[in-house]
Amino acid sequence: MATRRRFLSDSAWSAAALTLAPLVACSQEPPPAVPAPPPAEPKAAAAPATAGALIMRTIPSSGEQIPAIGVGTSGSYEVPMDSPEFAALKDVLKVFFAGGGRAIDTSPNYSNAEDVVGALLKEGGWRQQCFLATKLAADDRDALERQWADSMRRLQTDTVELLQVHNLRNIGQALPYARELKQAGKTKYIGLTHYVESGHADLARLMRAEKPDWVQINYSVAAPQAAKTIFPIAQELGIAVMVNRAFDDGKLFSVAGDRPLPDWAAEMQVTSWAQMFLRFVLSHPAVTVVIPATGKPERQADNLKGGAGPLLSQAQQDELVKMFA
Ligand SMILES: NC(=O)c1ccc[n+]([C@@H]2O[C@H](COP(=O)([O-])OP(=O)(O)OC[C@H]3O[C@@H](n4cnc5c(N)ncnc54)[C@H](OP(=O)(O)O)[C@@H]3O)[C@@H](O)[C@H]2O)c1
Numbered sequence: 001m002a003t004r005r006r007f008l009s010d011s012a013w014s015a016a017a018l019t020l021a022p023l024v025a026c027s028q029e030p031p032p033a034v035p036a037p038p039p040a041e042p043k044a045a046a047a048p049a050t051a052g053a054l055i056m057r058t059i060p061s062s063g064e065q066i067p068a069i070g071v072g073t074s075g076s077y078e079v080p081m082d083s084p085e086f087a088a089l090k091d092v093l094k095v096f097f098a099g100g101g102r103a104i105d106t107s108p109n110y111s112n113a114e115d116v117v118g119a120l121l122k123e124g125g126w127r128q129q130c131f132l133a134t135k136l137a138a139d140d141r142d143a144l145e146r147q148w149a150d151s152m153r154r155l156q157t158d159t160v161e162l163l164q165v166h167n168l169r170n171i172g173q174a175l176p177y178a179r180e181l182k183q184a185g186k187t188k189y190i191g192l193t194h195y196v197e198s199g200h201a202d203l204a205r206l207m208r209a210e211k212p213d214w215v216q217i218n219y220s221v222a223a224p225q226a227a228k229t230i231f232p233i234a235q236e237l238g239i240a241v242m243v244n245r246a247f248d249d250g251k252l253f254s255v256a257g258d259r260p261l262p263d264w265a266a267e268m269q270v271t272s273w274a275q276m277f278l279r280f281v282l283s284h285p286a287v288t289v290v291i292p293a294t295g296k297p298e299r300q301a302d303n304l305k306g307g308a309g310p311l312l313s314q315a316q317q318d319e320l321v322k323m324f325a
Pocket residue numbers: 071072073074075076105106166167193194195216243244245246247248249250253274291292293294295296299300302303
């Protein structure tokens with residue numbers, strides 16, 4: 001039903017997101033020293049106009065392009081259906097998709113988040129443009145099969161774009177099952193996830209042994225270890241990287257407090273700490289997508305801006321790490 005709230009949010013938040021479009025030309029690397037070649041002929045089925053604002057990255061195993069700002073659903077999407085928080089999430093995803101975003105990461109382990117994501121995608125008609133990622137997290141084959149069937153029902157879909165083994169749980173059974181589902185066309189990509197530094201060594205070993213399409217790992221100004229432990233292997237083997245906990249679960253905002261942004265922030269088109277933390281993550285060339293989670297539309301608009309603008313130099317990245325160490 002077209003409620004007043006929905007009408008207002010349609011216009012206000014879509015406008016907020018659309019203002020992102022002219023911010024900057026999309027780029028993956030710092031500007032080249034030589035003149036760029038002439039632009040290619042436009043294709044018949046062009047990408048949505050608003051996607052031009054966001055930094056785009058390439059998924060190495062397929063060459064597919066994907067906008068570098070995605071959405072996480074832990075906590076922020078674990079809300080009762082028909083609650084004010086659920087209504088706010090409709091506006092969050094309106095901002096996200098209108099601003100050119102595509103990737104949403106969820107898990108059967110995030111209480112009812114898959115139900116919430118499924119309902120929102122259906123209501124907004126966004127499933128086609130969404131790069132949907134979920135996970136396997138169960139301890140035997142029967143449980144894995146039941147969990148996958150439940151995920152499809154809850155997400156209101158038949159396929160996902162990415163199926164990840166959550167925190168490497170039951171990897172011996174979960175990864176072969178994920179491969180079977182890929183073979184059957186149920187998922188385009190398979191991946192492995194972890195979220196703390198103590199998991200990096202196991203993840204690194206499995207990257208070499210199993211060569212998944214994607215890995216998901218924690219990386220932030222306060223936890224930059226993945227740049228040494230995971231990213232070089234991903235670059236060497238051609239594995240896409242999804243970054244979780246870019247805000248250290250939100251703790252980075254308390255640490256930043258009232259601290260002013262570095263004096264070079266405006267030059268980098270950064271106007272908030274959220275944008276700075278995300279731009280830091282995207283400034284590493286191994287990173288494919290970062291998935292900050294929020295239940296608030298204005299924060300979603302802020303997070304998208306983190307993915308539109310110049311990349312930080314190594315000196316600027318080092319300065320941030322020193323500041324938040
Ligand atoms: N093992 C795994 O596979 C694994 C582990 C951890 C995370 N993940 C994935 O990664 C995603 C991201 O990680 P995360 O949710 O743990 O932490 P995060 O993205 O680092 O931080 C989320 C917190 O930041 C706040 N926030 C978001 N945008 C903000 C903004 N612009 N300004 C101020 N505050 C803001 C959110 O609060 P509000 O909601 O109130 O805005 C929330 O409390 C998860 O949602 C999940 O999808 C996967």
